[in-house]
Amino acid sequence: MLISKITDRLDFNVFGDRAIRQSDGSMIIDATNADQPIIAGVVNMLKSIDREELIARDEGRMKLEKAGVNVAVTSTDRPTDDLGPDFADLWLLYTTIRERRPVNLVEFGSGWSTYVIASAIRENGIGRLVSFDTSKKWAEVTRSTLFGGLAEVCEVVHVASREIEFEGELAFQHDIPPQAQVDFIYLDGPPLTAERSIAVDPLILENNLSADAMIVVDGRPWNVDFLKRKLRQKYKVESDILFVLTVKGEKLLAANYMTAFAKCG
Ligand SMILES: C[S@@+](CC[C@H](N)C(=O)[O-])C[C@H]1O[C@@H](n2cnc3c(N)ncnc32)[C@H](O)[C@@H]1O
Numbered sequence: 169m170l171i172s173k174i175t176d177r178l179d180f181n182v183f184g185d186r187a188i189r190q191s192d193g194s195m196i197i198d199a200t201n202a203d204q205p206i207i208a209g210v211v212n213m214l215k216s217i218d219r220e221e222l223i224a225r226d227e228g229r230m231k232l233e234k235a236g237v238n239v240a241v242t243s244t245d246r247p248t249d250d251l252g253p254d255f256a257d258l259w260l261l262y263t264t265i266r267e268r269r270p271v272n273l274v275e276f277g278s279g280w281s282t283y284v285i286a287s288a289i290r291e292n293g294i295g296r297l298v299s300f301d302t303s304k305k306w307a308e309v310t311r312s313t314l315f316g317g318l319a320e321v322c323e324v325v326h327v328a329s330r331e332i333e334f335e336g337e338l339a340f341q342h343d344i345p346p347q348a349q350v351d352f353i354y355l356d357g358p359p360l361t362a363e364r365s366i367a368v369d370p371l372i373l374e375n376n377l378s379a380d381a382m383i384v385v386d387g388r389p390w391n392v393d394f395l396k397r398k399l400r401q402k403y404k405v406e407s408d409i410l411f412v413l414t415v416k417g418e419k420l421l422a423a424n425y426m427t428a429f430a431k432c433g
Contacts, residue, residue: 194410228259270351277357389422
């Protein structure tokens with residue numbers, strides 16, 4: 169299993185028949201005229217997701233160390249607005265790339281993920297990552313972590329992103345050069361705004377995807393929802409945790425970590 173299903177370990181019983189499990193394992197909770205048990209249930213769920221996430225981060229750090237990824241590098245001098253690495257996500261990325269052995273990888277939003285993806289590629293002995301970042305500063309910070317041969321398998325490119333309207337939806341699109349075949353996309357950028365919570369790039373690159381390509385989206389529940397609606401080919405979709413709270417069918421709140429779209433057919 170590519171994604172550890174934390175959703176399976178959470179107790180949705182308190183929501184009764186208001187929680188409906190989707191085919192990808194995620195849950196949609198209907199909070200129309202929400203009563204006290206529903207509100208308390210959502211609060212408890214968020215707390216238990218936080219607990220699970222902390223455990224998963226500790227486990228991820230240990231596993232990366234064991235796999236020989238130098239996680240100590242993450243504590244070197246960092247900018248003051250550094251958010252710090254999420255080792256749970258990084259471990260998931262590392263194992264996914266070690267298992268699938270993609271050759272052409274594209275990342276939107278560079279950072280520790282770039283370092284870890286490049287480490288997995290170096291270990292695989294095959295593959296190349298191009299990481300696009302809309303921040304010149306962070307592109308440089310990421311480049312400074314690519315030592316020990318990692319720069320040979322990875323390039324960090326500073327690009328602009330455009331504010332666009334895609335079929336009536338406000339979105340971002342990175343200004344990237346034309347791509348050849350792509351086997352793996354990791355979407356974790358650009359920084360989103362309240363009114364613009366979608367990047368269209370994986371959809372734009374869909375025709376470049378190889379037969380067994382995978383798109384991994386970090387968080388970004390509205391982007392996940394957008395891709396589920398707009399991608400044209402067939403995918404097996406798995407979410408690590410995803411629950412969406414709706415009121416009269418309108419999405420109100422969503423929590424999710426990783427979602428993988430694995431192309432199938
Ligand atoms: C969600 S972050 C991307 C994080 C990256 N994919 C990772 O997993 O480490 C989105 C943007 O924030 C900036 N950024 C990168 N690393 C950061 C960090 N450690 N703290 C704060 N911002 C960061 C970059 O401009 C990046 O494109």
